[in-house]
Amino acid sequence: MPRIAIIGGSGVYDPKLLQNVREEFVSTPYGKVRVKIGEYDGEEIAFLARHGEGHSVPPHRINYRANIWALYELGVERILSTSAVGSLNEAMKPGDFVVLDQLLDFTKTRHYTFYDGDESPHDRKFVAHVDFTDPYCPELRKALITAAKELGFDYHPTGTYACMEGPRFETRAEIRALKILGADLVGMTQCPEAALARELEMCYASVAIVTNFAAGISTQKLTHTEVVELMAKKSEEIKYLLMKSIKYIPKERHCGCKDALKGATGE
Numbered sequence: 711m712p713r714i715a716i717i718g719g720s721g722v723y724d725p726k727l728l729q730n731v732r733e734e735f736v737s738t739p740y741g742k743v744r745v746k747i748g749e750y751d752g753e754e755i756a757f758l759a760r761h762g763e764g765h766s767v768p769p770h771r772i773n774y775r776a777n778i779w780a781l782y783e784l785g786v787e788r789i790l791s792t793s794a795v796g797s798l799n800e801a802m803k804p805g806d807f808v809v810l811d812q813l814l815d816f817t818k819t820r821h822y823t824f825y826d827g828d829e830s831p832h833d834r835k836f837v838a839h840v841d842f843t844d845p846y847c848p849e850l851r852k853a854l855i856t857a858a859k860e861l862g863f864d865y866h867p868t869g870t871y872a873c874m875e876g877p878r879f880e881t882r883a884e885i886r887a888l889k890i891l892g893a894d895l896v897g898m899t900q901c902p903e904a905a906l907a908r909e910l911e912m913c914y915a916s917v918a919i920v921t922n923f924a925a926g927i928s929t930q931k932l933t934h935t936e937v938v939e940l941m942a943k944k945s946e947e948i949k950y951l952l953m954k955s956i957k958y959i960p961k962e963r964h965c966g967c968k969d970a971l972k973g974a975t976g977e
């Protein structure tokens with residue numbers, strides 16, 4: 711049973727770090743999810759590509775609830791993910807790794823909770839308001855930071871990610887506004903992925919890879935081609951970072967993630 715999962719974003723469709731990989735189709739109340747399960751360093755690891763293997767699913771159409779529920783069904787407790795981002799912070803340059811610690815949610819049409827009351831397509835029909843003060847697991851963040859430091863990568867131990875609805879990139883004015891609001895990075899997939907993991911009391915962290923400077927800061931037109939090309943260049947480093955991070959994930963969970971529902975339902 712895999713305790714750890716990796717969710718690959720743009721450019722990360724196969725971690726190429728797992729052995730004896732099998733494929734499972736996990737049924738969830740939100741639909742079926744295709745998950746790869748393999749071994750790394752004697753540990754079972756689950757992997758799913760959030761956009762699908764052929765990057766066929768755009769960010770605003772990803773079935774985030776099915777993905778997170780499927781990992782929960784498999785017994786996953788810890789989720790590491792990758793996110794390709796634009797940077798609003800001149801210190802965070804294309805090619806840099808950023809271990810996210812905060813997020814701002816500007817998504818519009820997404821299904822962002824499991825707790826829909828009577829509408830919930832499962833037995834968790836209660837209302838739940840989870841704490842999300844710190845959206846990322848401190849223990850997973852520490853593992854990513856330790857690994858990035860040990861590998862000598864250009865990394866930043868914190869970063870605020872603004873999640874836009876997409877699939878278009880931002881306007882100059884939107885980036886100006888996000889900068890005033892304190893965002894360092896901009897992407898399209900951290901919300902609701904991080905919140906849904908917290909709602910199922912799973913640990914979640916994401917390493918962002920800066921692929922470009924954001925609209926209005928970059929002097930060039932923004933393209934998905936540029937994103938995927940830079941991610942391809944960084945694929946080996948991303949693989950090493952994930953491999954090394956897994957080794958630093960404590961076996962026991964002493965973070966608050968595992969008790970996220972305590973007090974959330976008013977009981």
Ligand SMILES: O=P(O)(O)O[C@H]1O[C@H](CO)[C@@H](O)[C@H]1O
Nearest residue numbers: 719720769793794898899937
């Ligand atoms: O966040 P990931 O999945 O890495 O994808 C990023 O890359 C795409 C834009 O090129 C968007 O989907 C953005 O969110």
Ligand SMILES: Nc1nc2[nH]cnc2c(=O)[nH]1
Nearest residue numbers: 794795796896897898924
């Ligand atoms: N929203 C958004 N997502 C990205 N992913 C990679 N670069 C960008 C960007 O500039 N904006």
